[in-house]
Amino acid sequence: MxxxxxxxxxxxxxxxxxxxxxxxxxxxxxxxxxxxxxxxxxxxxxxxxxxxxxxxxxxxxxxxxxxxxxxxxVETVSLEVAARLIEQERELDETEYMDKIDEGRTGRRFIAEVMGGPDAKHRHLPLPPIAEKLEALPEIRLCGIEKILDRGLRLMSTGEIRRTLLCRALLSKKQxxxxxxxxxxxxxxxxxxxxxxxxxxxxxxxxxxxxxxxxxxxxxxxxxxxxxxxxxxxxxxxxxxxxxxxxxxxxxxxGKAAEREKEKKEFLDELHSISADTECLQNERTGDSVIDGRATLVKMSGVNVGWDGKRVLRDFSWTVLPGEHWLIRGPNGSGKTTLLELITGDNKQVFCNDVWLFGNKRGSGESIWDIKKNLGIVSYRLHVEYRMVAGTDLEGVIISGFRDSIGLYEQRTDVEVQAARRWLKLAGFEGRGSESFGNLSYGEQRAILIVRAAVKSPKILILDEPCHGLDEDNRRKILDLLETVAETGTTTLLHVTHDASEVLPCEKHILELKPDSEPMYEIISPAR
The missing domain is CATH 3.40.50.300 (P-loop containing nucleotide triphosphate hydrolases)
Structure with missing residues (x-):
């Protein structure tokens, strides 16, 4: 038996x-x-x-x-667990007390915690002898993390963190x-x-x-x-x-094919209507510089970014013009998220590089709000930040997209409320506006954050693996939404994904990062 x-x-x-x-x-x-x-x-x-x-x-x-x-x-490896790990690392961050960036626990120290090593709160204590021999373990090789054991968890890519979590779970000897x-x-x-x-x-x-x-x-x-x-x-x-x-x-x-086409048309018609009706809530635009008669959104020249001897971007140059929708690809750890964080302002090395956004050189006096009012962002970092204000209701999350805030701290207007309710209905959350963001599943949270990023028709919509955690129906709906946003002509997409089925037809320009090559990147782009 x-x-x-x-x-x-x-x-x-x-x-x-x-x-x-x-x-x-x-x-x-x-x-x-x-x-x-x-x-x-x-x-x-x-x-x-x-x-x-x-x-x-x-x-x-x-x-x-x-x-x-x-x-x-029992041990669980999930996006949810990875998000909680990053939250914990942020709470333990001691950068303000050091003369360098605190990279936090390394992969080696994190894995050693389940092998007799000190826990996160005692991360400065010596490691057990086994920690120096991790490279020899078959579980380490199986998960392919030999080369990142001494990198800080906060400096790992999403994929690298997931593999590290998997290896730790396997070494925990849980049944x-x-x-x-x-x-x-x-x-x-x-x-x-x-x-x-x-x-x-x-x-x-x-x-x-x-x-x-x-x-x-x-x-x-x-x-x-x-x-x-x-x-x-x-x-x-x-x-x-x-x-x-x-x-x-x-x-x-x-039985789904015919129904899907009908739903898609109704969805897109409603999206166009909402976008037109909420134009008054969209942020005022900043001026742009012009290259060859066309306005520039992003211009980087000879950019170099790295830390602790690891070069992530080297002599990197790239220009993004309106209407050029970019697919950004490359292996885990190649610098895709770092590149996007130079645009969003979340990487401070932008100030020692030649980076221009919307006609302004970064570090020339513009505020972060001058930059972000032209951006819509969906990323793992944003998701983690929003989980820290998880009590915000869904209506408030959508309205915060018009205000570029994490959470909502001012009185909402009647126009904003009506707009938020229409967006929630469009995304399949009708009647759920009073629910707390923190009570949603990870995939539902991601769907809400995508809608939040799109509501103000930003000049640039940054999408760092936007479909993480989405089921098939929500994924299809979100991809339809993104394609329609691109068709409006007012928003340019910068899209990171490893899933070929999520590449949009409008993404004719490709930036491929190649960390082990020289140069470290390749641009595949139709003639301008």
Whole structure:
């Protein structure tokens, strides 16, 4: 008889305020490898958090059962966990007391914490002897992080942080690993590493570690997955074998094509209407410089950026003109986010380089607000910052897009309220304006932040992996939104993504960063 790892019969999942899943019955047995899937806000996140101990599993009646062999031996790797890690690093930042930037815990120290090393609050204490031998461990090589062990967590790319979290989870020797949307933001090499990891660990019978995979979309599903549980609207909408689920998906897809085209047209018509009606809320524009008869949005000449001997950008020159929608690509750690932070003002090395934005040289007296009123931003950093004011209601988050603030601190006007409600309806959040941002799933939060960035029709819309955490329907809707924003002619897109299916037709210009080449970048652009 197959060993039973987890059994849940007639239970509910709840937090301190409400019931998240009313009726839950599910079993995980030896030889099974499970995928958890479903739309944003449908219950998937609550289920995963319940398995990891962050939510309560409560019996509904006298015959209810909850048995979990893993109990406290569970480790989760997710966008949510990565965001909490960065928040913790920011809280521990001691840069203001030092004569250099505090890079925080290194990957080596972070991983050593689960191997007998000091915790985050005692990060200045010596490391255990094993920490100096991490490169020799097969788990380190499996996750491909040998070269970044001595880099600060805050200086790692999103993909590098995810791989570091994965390696730490594996070395923690926990019996159950929950990987939530693990491929989001990873380059081709990292995806290949992760698939190999999953195949070697999840496919190993009799091994010490079991894996549950949680995904926003049914793509890149490892062959070792045997079973699927799907959540929708707070309940189980499918529970069975992988083959049966794929048959269900095919049946659903066959009836969607015509409906999708109709929905897209209605969506785009409404978007045009909202944009026109809210023109009065859009920020006043700044003047631009002109090159060859055309205004310039961004101009960088001979830019050099790096830290602690690591050169991220070297002799980098780039010009962005209105209507040139750029796809920015390159492997994890190649400098894509650093480049965008030179534009947003989040990297202070902009002041020692020749960087012009909207006709003004950075460091010539313009304020950060002069810059940001022409920008719309969707990034991992912004998402982390907004999580720190998580009590803001959704209506307030949208209105803050008109004001370029993180959170909302002034009285909202009737015009802003009406505009916010229309945008929320467009994004599928009608009637939810009073909900707190912090109560949404990670994917729902990302959808709200994308709408927030688009509301003022900015000159430049910066999109750093915007579709992280989005389910298939929200992803399609957001990509339609971005394409329509580009078609207006008033906003230029700078788009970072590793997912070829998210590249928009309007992105004819490509900037590719190549950290191991000389030069370190390549521009592929139609003749101007």
């Amino acid at each position: 197959l060993e039973q790892y987890i059994k849940i019969k007639d239970c509910r999942v709840e937090d301190s305020r409400r019931v998240l899943i009313q009726n839950l019955s599910w079993e995980m047995k030896e030889g099974e490898s499970w995928l958890v899937i479903g739309p944003n806000g449908g219950g998937k996140a609550a289920f995963v958090e319940a398995l990891s101990g962050l939510r309560r599993i409560v019996p509904n009646g006298p015959d209810s059962v909850f048995e979990n062999k893993f109990e406290n031996s 159950l690993l929950i990987l939530s949307d693990p491929f989001a933001g990873l380059d081709v090499q990292s995806r290949s590493i992760l698939l190999g990891f999953f195949q070697s660990v999840a496919g190993k019978r009799g091994g010490e570690t079991r894996i549950i995979l949680s995904m926003e979309r049914y793509s890149e599903i490892p062959e070792t997955i045997t079973n699927v549980i799907e959540f929708s609207r707070g309940e189980v909408s499918f529970c069975g074998t992988k083959s049966d689920y794929e048959e269900l998906l095919r049946a659903r897809e066959s």
